[in-house]
Amino acid sequence: MSLDKNAGALPPPETVTVSTKRVCCDGGGTATGHPRVWMDMGEDMFVDCKYCDRRFILDPNAPEAH
Numbered sequence: 308m309s310l311d312k313n314a315g316a317l318p319p320p321e322t323v324t325v326s327t328k329r330v331c332c333d334g335g336g337t338a339t340g341h342p343r344v345w346m347d348m349g350e351d352m353f354v355d356c357k358y359c360d361r362r363f364i365l366d367p368n369a370p371e372a373h
């Protein structure tokens with residue numbers, strides 16, 4: 308597991324720090340917007356939105372991070 312999968316060739320995806328492992332994304336209402344979807348990080352500390360490539364990262368200080 309690496310947080311640097313796009314290192315080098317592409318600019319890093321937009322990242323959003325969240326306090327829960329279950330997150331919602333709708334693309335932010337911009338040109339990259341998409342229908343609202345819910346995602347769960349499961350055993351990971353982050354999840355990527357498969358629609359807009361935003362990366363949601365669990366706040367290390369959040370209760371669910373421990």
Ligand SMILES: [Zn+2]
Pocket residue numbers: 332333334341356357358359360361
């Ligand atoms: Zn999204």
